[in-house]
Amino acid sequence: MSPYELIVAPFTEFEFMRRAVVGVFALALGAGPLGTFLMLRRMSLTGDAMAHAILPGAAIGFLLAGLNLYAMSIGGLAAGLLVAVGAGVVARATELKEDASLAAFYLISLALGVLIVSLRGSNVDLLHVLFGTVLGIDDPTLLLISGITTVTLITLAVIWRPLVMDCVDPTFLASVSRSGGISHIAFLALVVLNLVGGFHALGTLLAVGLMMLPAATSRFFVRDLSALVGLSTLVAFLSGVVGLLVSYHLGTPSGPSIILVAGIAYGFAVIFGPAGGVLSRLAPGRHLEA
Amino acid sequence: MSAQISFRNLTLGYERHPAIHHLSGEVETGALLAVCGPNGAGKSTLLKGICGALRPLGGSIDLNGIAPRDIAYLPQGAELDRSFPIHVFDLVAMGLWRKAGLFGGIGRRDRDRIEEAIATVGLQGFEDRPIGTLSGGQMQRTLFARLLLQDARLILLDEPFTALDAATTADLLDLVRRWHGEERTVLAVLHDFDMVREAFPQTLLLARRAIAWGPTCDALAPERLLEARRMGEAWREDAPSCEAAA
Numbered sequence: 001m002s003p004y005e006l007i008v009a010p011f012t013e014f015e016f017m018r019r020a021v022v023g024v025f026a027l028a029l030g031a032g033p034l035g036t037f038l039m040l041r042r043m044s045l046t047g048d049a050m051a052h053a054i055l056p057g058a059a060i061g062f063l064l065a066g067l068n069l070y071a072m073s074i075g076g077l078a079a080g081l082l083v084a085v086g087a088g089v090v091a092r093a094t095e096l097k098e099d100a101s102l103a104a105f106y107l108i109s110l111a112l113g114v115l116i117v118s119l120r121g122s123n124v125d126l127l128h129v130l131f132g133t134v135l136g137i138d139d140p141t142l143l144l145i146s147g148i149t150t151v152t153l154i155t156l157a158v159i160w161r162p163l164v165m166d167c168v169d170p171t172f173l174a175s176v177s178r179s180g181g182i183s184h185i186a187f188l189a190l191v192v193l194n195l196v197g198g199f200h201a202l203g204t205l206l207a208v209g210l211m212m213l214p215a216a217t218s219r220f221f222v223r224d225l226s227a228l229v230g231l232s233t234l235v236a237f238l239s240g241v242v243g244l245l246v247s248y249h250l251g252t253p254s255g256p257s258i259i260l261v262a263g264i265a266y267g268f269a270v271i272f273g274p275a276g277g278v279l280s281r282l283a284p285g286r287h288l289e290a
Numbered sequence: 291m292s293a294q295i296s297f298r299n300l301t302l303g304y305e306r307h308p309a310i311h312h313l314s315g316e317v318e319t320g321a322l323l324a325v326c327g328p329n330g331a332g333k334s335t336l337l338k339g340i341c342g343a344l345r346p347l348g349g350s351i352d353l354n355g356i357a358p359r360d361i362a363y364l365p366q367g368a369e370l371d372r373s374f375p376i377h378v379f380d381l382v383a384m385g386l387w388r389k390a391g392l393f394g395g396i397g398r399r400d401r402d403r404i405e406e407a408i409a410t411v412g413l414q415g416f417e418d419r420p421i422g423t424l425s426g427g428q429m430q431r432t433l434f435a436r437l438l439l440q441d442a443r444l445i446l447l448d449e450p451f452t453a454l455d456a457a458t459t460a461d462l463l464d465l466v467r468r469w470h471g472e473e474r475t476v477l478a479v480l481h482d483f484d485m486v487r488e489a490f491p492q493t494l495l496l497a498r499r500a501i502a503w504g505p506t507c508d509a510l511a512p513e514r515l516l517e518a519r520r521m522g523e524a525w526r527e528d529a530p531s532c533e534a535a536a
Contacts, residue, residue, distance in 0.1 A: 040374055161392060165384055168374045168421075172436075175341055175363045176387045223420060225375045 010248045016135050017244060020254070023137045023201050024240030026145045027210055030152040030194045032233025035211030037187065039219065040228075041167055046102060047208040050188075051195050053083035053106040055204045056113015058196075063116070069140050073196050076204070080192030083109050088185050134201040134244070134254040141200045148197035152190050159183040164225070202255040209259035210236050217266045220273020235265055292354070294319040294444060294475040295340060299349035302332065302339040307529065308347060309335040311498050319354075320473040322466070324486040324506065327496035327518055333479040334366055336496065337446045340477070348532075353444070359388060362442035364433055366449045366479070372422045378432050379417040382408055385439025407435040412461055427458040434462050445469055447478040451485070463489055483510055497521035 011017045038047050057079025058072045065071035087105040091098040137145075156163075162179040165172065173180040191211075198207025214235035218228050243258030250257075271278050293316040302310040310332035317323055325333045338344040339351055342358035353361075383396060383404050390396060396404075408417060411431040416424075424432065430450070437445060447466070451459045467489065469476050480486050486493055486506055493509035495502040497518040502509040 158392070164374075164376065164380075165387075167371060168376055168381065169370050169384070171365050171369050172384065173387075174343070175361070176359055176440075177391075179392065223375050228375065 006249070007245065010245060016137070017248065019137045019142055020134050020201075020244050021241060023134060023142055023145050024244065024258070025237055026142075026149040027194070027198055027201060027207075028214075028233050028236035028240055030149045030190070030197070031211040031236045032214060033156055033229045034152070034187075034191055034194055035213075035215035035236070036218070036225075036228045036232050037163065037167070038191065038211060039215040040225075043098075044212050044216075046099075046188075047191060047195070047211055049102050049106040050080055050084065050191055051199075051204045051208045053109045054080035054192060054195055054199065056109055056116065058199065058204065059113050060116055069144065069200070073144060073200075076196045076199065077192060079109055079113070080195060081189055084188035084192050085185060088181075088188055092181055092184075134258065135247070137201060145197045145201070148193050152194060155186060155190055159186050163187055202258065206255045206259045209262060210239070213259065213262035213266045214239065217262070217269040217273075220269035220275050220277045223275055235262065239265060292319050293317065293352075294321070294354055294356070296352040296354065297349070298352065300339070300346055300351060301348035301532075302335050302344055303347050306347065308532070309498065310339070310496070311532075312349070313500055314349075315494075315500060315503055317475060317477065319475055320470070321475055321477075321492055322470040322490055323475075323477050323492045323494060324490035325477055325479045325494050325496060326481070326483070326486060326510065327501070328521060330498075331496040331518070331521060332498050333496055334448050337363065337365075337448050337477065337479065340444075341446055356444055360442055361444045361446060362437045362440040363446045364437060364448060364450055367452070370421070370429075372424075372429070374421070376421055377417065378408065378413065378419050378421060378424070379404060381421055381432055382435045382439060385436035385441075388440065403439060404435075407438040408432075410438060411435045411465070427454050430454055430462065431458065434465055438465070443474055445474055445476045447476070449479050449481065451480070451482070459485075483515075486510065 011021060035047075038044055054076035058076035060079075061068065061071035061073070061075025064075075083102070083105040087098065087102040090096055090101040090105075094101075159179075159182075162173060162177065162183040166180040166183055170180055194211070195204065195207045198204075198210060201207075202210060214232040215228070217235050218231035222228055222231055239262035240258050243261040244254060246252060246261060247254040247257040269277060274280050295317040297313045297315050300310060300313045301308045309330075313336075325336060327333055335344065339346060340353070341361045341363040343363075383400075385407070386394075386396065386400055386404070390400070405417065408414065411434050413428065413431050413435065416428065416432075421429065421432070434450075450462065450466075454462070463485070466476055466478065478490070480490070487510060490506055492504065493502070493506040494500060495509045495514055495518055498521055501518045502511075502514045508514075
């Protein structure tokens with residue numbers, strides 16, 4: 001098989017592959033910065049909790065309207081935002097820490113979703129919600145994902161300054177401005193929005209993977225915030241493209257393939273990463289003069 | 291002299307338990323006031339109350355025309371995430387928030403001011419250092435550079451010199467003196483009585499209430515300090531409601 005047949009031909013020959021690569025590109029643009037901030041704020045598992053939180057909302061949408069893009073998106077969005085905002089408000093207004101309040105909210109949401117599904121007694125095929133169908137992305141889905149990415153990038157540009165300050169020195173930001181709480185909740189809302197966009201392609205549970213794995217990978221190569229965001233986005237996009245090709249050639253499901261490629265990049269970074277990877281710690285080289 | 295801060299029968303505390311009990315008095319505009327007292331006397335609580343981070347349980351604090359946003363507040367052992375990948379320059383630049391806000395650009399003149407502030411605290415050449423690589427003293431110098439840029443009329447410092455060496459303390463104390471010379475009002479929580487006697491004309495000796503408040507030599511007289519040490523750290527779950535609160 002020539003390199004052309006291996007890498008280029010699948011995209012030139014099949015429209016569904018071209019759609020998939022555009023979808024993955026849009027997802028990566030949002031996942032890069034969001035994953036970086038989730039990691040830097042030590043909220044890596046928050047993304048996972050959010051993914052569980054939107055699952056019942058999407059399932060309810062599916063129950064009511066079938067495999068309808070908008071019903072499932074709105075359901076997932078509503079459930080996710082409810083959990084994100086509720087947990088954020090409880091954490092800021094009471095003494096309970098963010099992780100505990102988030103766990104409480106998403107577990108309630110998950111249990112409620114499962115209960116509603118079982119009450120309906122319908123044998124719902126949730127495989128689509130769980131694992132997505134990146135190769136089945138149609139025009140409306142592509143527009144939804146691109147729209148979400150656009151909103152994400154604009155919102156991030158608006159809240160960037162308070163978001164960074166809230167990460168570094170929340171006490172200081174609180175002493176000069178009230179924007180810390182707002183930017184935090186806006187950030188959580190963006191995470192939910194992107195997970196909803198991601199679940200059509202990758203499924204709720206794997207959508208987090210496109211945020212966290214590239215961010216964790218980049219941390220082993222660069223230390224600067226802007227570089228982290230840029231590299232995370234690039235790793236997410238390349239994982240998507242390579243994962244799609246693996247899926248195409250080997251006939252594996254696309255979502256898990258993409259995330260596993262990102263996982264391989266992560267494993268490589270853990271071992272060979274110059275910024276604190278295993279090898280750089282085992283053999284740091286001679287110490288410097290100053 | 292007009293008053294910058296007026297405390298009126300102020301009670302501050304946590305979960306209805308007072309840490310400061312019925313404090314009244316005034317801090318004059320341009321005062322350089324040391325806040326002293328044993329651990330648990332309510333010193334940090336008082337600063338939190340002034341900057342608005344803590345709501346009074348009773349009484350009031352009047353800032354006489356200064357908004358809480360116009361106060362520069364350096365908390366004790368500032369809770370910074372030092373692992374966050376940001377440079378000294380950017381951390382100091384946060385001091386321009388009041389001017390730049392959410393979107394305001396940082397122009398050429400602002401960059402000059404930031405670099406000047408970094409130079410003033412003796413950190414030239416550190417602009418591009420990640421904050422995670424700074425020593426304790428360098429971090430405190432960075433935070434003072436940020437205070438410089440905040441250009442606030444009222445400056446609150448909570449144990450600003452704790453765990454610093456003599457040279458760093460002297461440099462930063464010079465900045466405090468400079469702020470005093472510019473007629474800014476400065477309140478500093480301190481434990482080093484020798485430094486207070488040398489550099490701070492006014493002292494408030496706290497032990498949940500004001501034991502003494504006035505010229506430092508009177509406030510830190512031996513019998514006053516003895517009285518402050520007798521303060522019980524009385525947090526009792528079954529404490530009755532304070533009658534004077536009514």
